[in-house]
Amino acid sequence: MRGFVTVVDSGAFSAVDFRATGARGVASKRVHRAMNRIRFRKAQVTMAQTVMKRGPVSGTAIERTARKRKPFLIDLYGTAVGKKYVMAITGIGLLGFVLFHMIGNLKMYMGQSDLNHYAHFLEKLLYPILPEKAMLWILRGGLLTMAVLHIHAAYSLTVLNKQARPVKYQSERDYQVASFASRTMRYTGIIVLLFLIWHLLDLTFGAGAVNEYVGTKDSEGLKDVYGAVAFSLERVPVAVFYILANIALGTHLFHGVWSLFQSLGWNNPRFNKWRRAVATSFATIIVVGNVSFPIAVLAGVVG
Numbered sequence: 588m589r590g591f592v593t594v595v596d597s598g599a600f601s602a603v604d605f606r607a608t609g610a611r612g613v614a615s616k617r618v619h620r621a622m623n624r625i626r627f628r629k630a631q632v633t634m635a636q637t638v639m640k641r642g643p644v645s646g647t648a649i650e651r652t653a654r655k656r657k658p659f660l661i662d663l664y665g666t667a668v669g670k671k672y673v674m675a676i677t678g679i680g681l682l683g684f685v686l687f688h689m690i691g692n693l694k695m696y697m698g699q700s701d702l703n704h705y706a707h708f709l710e711k712l713l714y715p716i717l718p719e720k721a722m723l724w725i726l727r728g729g730l731l732t733m734a735v736l737h738i739h740a741a742y743s744l745t746v747l748n749k750q751a752r753p754v755k756y757q758s759e760r761d762y763q764v765a766s767f768a769s770r771t772m773r774y775t776g777i778i779v780l781l782f783l784i785w786h787l788l789d790l791t792f793g794a795g796a797v798n799e800y801v802g803t804k805d806s807e808g809l810k811d812v813y814g815a816v817a818f819s820l821e822r823v824p825v826a827v828f829y830i831l832a833n834i835a836l837g838t839h840l841f842h843g844v845w846s847l848f849q850s851l852g853w854n855n856p857r858f859n860k861w862r863r864a865v866a867t868s869f870a871t872i873i874v875v876g877n878v879s880f881p882i883a884v885l886a887g888v889v890g
């Protein structure tokens with residue numbers, strides 16, 4: 588007697604001829620072998636198709652295999668997280684500079700000789716181990732590198748954000764979540780940058796007509812930094828610009844300190860009270876210190 592068993596194997600049909608010999612075991616073994624053959628053939632076909640037809644799943648898949656690996660840090664900087672790290676780490680360096688610069692400038696309240704000696708000390712850092720001013724230039728190089736990286740990371744994060752949301756928010760954004768300081772980071776950053784350009788032309792280079800006093804020596808033969816600051820800040824518009832720029836700097840620093848904890852992953856809600864306190868205190872100390880200088884010059888306390 589002849590019979591047919593239909594083998595259904597994940598959607599594929601196949602008829603297997605078997606002879607009913609009476610022995611059910613033999614029939615079921617044949618069915619089993621037939622199923623295995625079908626599976627084997629299907630696997631062969633699938634493999635052949637895979638080899639022949641399979642193209643790249645996406646553009647990135649091709650690039651991954653073809654692209655040469657970049658050094659780890661460059662690769663990391665290519666990601667949004669990497670850029671945030673760079674912003675946070677360079678931000679810490681810049682915060683350190685701003686703090687020490689303000690503390691150093693407090694020497695102004697001790698008089699002309701003290702401030703000028705302090706400036707002279709900075710020029711002679713590590714002298715005679717290193718040539719005169721060499722350490723100062725190394726520090727300047729580090730500072731410039733940090734500033735450039737900080738600005739570049741900020742700019743490319745903004746570009747990434749825009750790419751992620753090419754269509755503007757249709758409704759009003761939730762400004763309760765984003766504070767005034769966080770919304771104005773870009774603008775306060777640009778104001779600080781413009782201030783810095785003016786400030787360097789004014790007190791470091793004394794370029795052109797910006798500050799003709801720069802380079803004058805005091806009675807001890809030292810560069811008269813004290814006199815240059817007084818000369819600069821006695822001009823009311825310049826003093827007002829210094830005050831406004833330092834308020835912008837304070838706003839920038841407040842949000843900068845607050846968000847660097849976030850960027851570095853230290854954002855446990857338990858610490859939020861401390862984060863706010865650290866950010867507020869730091870920004871306040873810098874603003875009060877720096878704003879006091881133009882006010883002191885205008886008030887005649889310095890100069």
Ligand code: HEM
Pocket residue numbers: 685688692706727779783786787790791812816829833836877878880881
């Ligand atoms: C009212 C506040 C400030 C005063 C009185 C002041 C004063 C000075 C003086 C006198 C110098 C020249 C030092 C020298 O030639 O030895 C200087 C340099 C400099 N200041 Fe300020 N500064 C103030 C705020 C700031 C702020 C807020 C920043 C940064 C955001 C800043 C960044 C710099 C930089 C980068 C230099 C050049 C340092 C160098 O390369 O020698 N200053 N400042």
